[in-house]
Amino acid sequence: MKFFRNILKGAALTTALFVFQACYGTGPDFDPGIEMSFHVVSKQTGEAIPDITIMTRGGSESKWFEVGKTDSQGFAKIYGLDYKHNGIDFKFEGKGVTPKDTLINDFSKNFHEIRL
Amino acid sequence: MNDFLFRLFRNGETRLHELNYLFWECTTRCNLHCRHCGSDCTMGSRDKDMPLEDFLGALDTIPESHRPKGFTVVLTGGEPLLRPDITTIGREIKKRGFGWSMVSNGYFYDEKMHHLLMGAGMGALTISLDGLEDSHDWMRGHAGSFQRTVRAIKTASAQRGLNFDVVTCVNKRNIRELEEIHSTLESLGTPQWRLFTIIPIGRAASDPDMILSKEEMTRLMEFIALKRKNPSGKMVTTFSCEGYLGKWESQVRDTPFFCHAGINIASVLIDGRINACPNIDRDAFSEGNIYSDNFYEVWMNGFKRFRDRDWAKRGICTQCKQFRNCLGGGMHNWHGACEEPLTCHYSLLNAE
Structure with missing residues (x-):
């Protein structure tokens, strides 16, 4: 049964059969997008920096918007759907550190160490 | 696809009952006071928000090998x-x-x-717009909500890759505005517009403005069919999956009617009860509770009434020749003692 279903699912013409939406729900999240992990550390001491705001540009005016924050160990994971199409500009800022802008366009690598 | 083949497909899906869509009613607090609300939500809800760890405990019962691509957890309230x-x-x-x-x-x-939200990995979104400014604010019980909703639609529509749609609950008041709502949404860049009707539960049960007549329902079908046949832009207009429509099926949506509740869809409700869609009668159809049962075991071994709907051949469905296509309509259509479905789209649209 499952084998037959997989063949059916693989056939382009019938894929729509499996894409449903509950009456009062959303469509499915079929695009896992990409995920990027950051570890933010001090340039001077190498120590992890918590509570650093991570921003990307967005909106019609290309303003900076927060997309995540580092945890107590200096780690943050950011997800995105659009990132795989373009390079993306990240900005890192927080208390007592000089903000940093980084352009990332190599999405084969999903872990990035950021030194502030 | 003809009815026979589709029934074969539906029976196969029912036998497999792969869970791939899970609602979490993460709060019943709401900032608006909608006339059609099926949950009677208010800002000062009696129910406390379910702690995240409790929900994750239920989610973690799903084996890693049973998490198919596209498995979506839908946050609702x-x-x-x-x-x-x-x-x-x-x-x-x-x-x-x-x-x-x-x-x-x-x-x-x-x-x-x-x-x-995008940075936290959101992949799909549905926003409700229930009319032009006056109608929407009336329906939502809050002046100014239309402008805020339009802002949200504009923002989400511009996001590449996000599976985004707008839903509209069609009622006696906004049915006159469908053409203008369509134009408004197209101008905002909305990729998909989904229309549905309201079943008489929650606040809507005592509000005569909410339920469409036969003529209005027919007008709604004609509107959607026309927009699908002659689209004026890229936006796809569709009718939701709420009930079987007979001759209108192929004209107003992509696939024939199939209520996936309990077959692919489950929910964890605010008090931990395990059900299918959150608008299904909680007292009549809940299958367990995450605070006392293993969620995935309940999914695998429970939900019998969702997967064998012969019990629904009662009331107006007893003699209906369309029962094999409809199976009593959406499960949310059966409430209380379940003697009859609350509404029947087929008889409303197809009766002489």
């Missing part, structure tokens, strides 16, 4: 954006290999919120 931990929720779901999405009234959905 109430208004999910009232939860201050909404991005933590998204990240924790994503970390476990599931996609996630949200149903929102859009009131708090600005550009700042949009980027926070």
Whole structure:
């Protein structure tokens, strides 16, 4: 049964059969997008920096918007759907550190160490 | 696809009952007071928000080998954006290999919120728009909500890759505005517009403005069919999956009617009860509770009434020749003692 279903699912013409939406729900999240992990550390001491705001540009005016924050160990994971199409500009800022802008366009690598 | 083949497909899906769509009613608090609300949500809801760890405990019972591509956890409410931990929720779901999405009234959905949610991995979104400005604000019980919702729709529509749609509950008041709502949504860049009708539960049960007559229902079908046949732009207009429509089936949606509740869809309700869609009668159809049962075992071994719907051949369905296509309509259509479905789209649309 499952084998037959997989063949059916693989056939382009019938894929729509499996894409449903509950009456009062959303469509499915079929695009896992990409995920990027950051570890933010001090340039001077190498120590992890918590509570650093991570921003990307967005909106019609290309303003900076927060997309995540580092945890107590200096780690943050950011997800995105659009990132795989373009390079993306990240900005890192927080208390007592000089903000940093980084352009990332190599999405084969999903872990990035950021030194502030 | 003809009816026979589709029934074969539906029977196969029912036998397999692969879970791939899970609602979490993460709050019943709501900032609006909608006339049609099926949950009677209010700002001061009696129910406390379910702690994230409790929900994750249920989610973690799903074996990793049973998390198919596209498995989506749908955050619903109430208004999910009232939860201050909404991005933590998204990240924790994503970390476990599931996609996630949200149903929102859009009131708090600005550009700042949009980027926070996208950064937390949101992959799909539905926002409700219930008419032009006066009708929407009337329906939502809050002046100014239309403008906030339009802002949200504009922001979400511009996001590449996000599976986004707008839903409209069609009622006696906004049915006259469908053409203008269509134009408004197209001008905002909305990729998909889904229309549905309201069943008489919650607040809608005592509001005569909410339920469409036969003529109005027919007008709605004609409108959707026309927009699908002669689209004026890229936006796809569709009718939701709420009930069997007979001759209108192929004209107003992509696939024939199939209620996936309990076959692919489950929910964890605010008090931990396990059900299918959150608008299904909780007392009549809940299958267990995450606070006392293993969620995935309940999914695998429970939900019998969802997977064998012969019991629904009663009341007006007893003699109906369409029962094999309809199976009593959507499960949310059966309430209380379940003697009859609350509404029958087929008889409303197809009766002489």
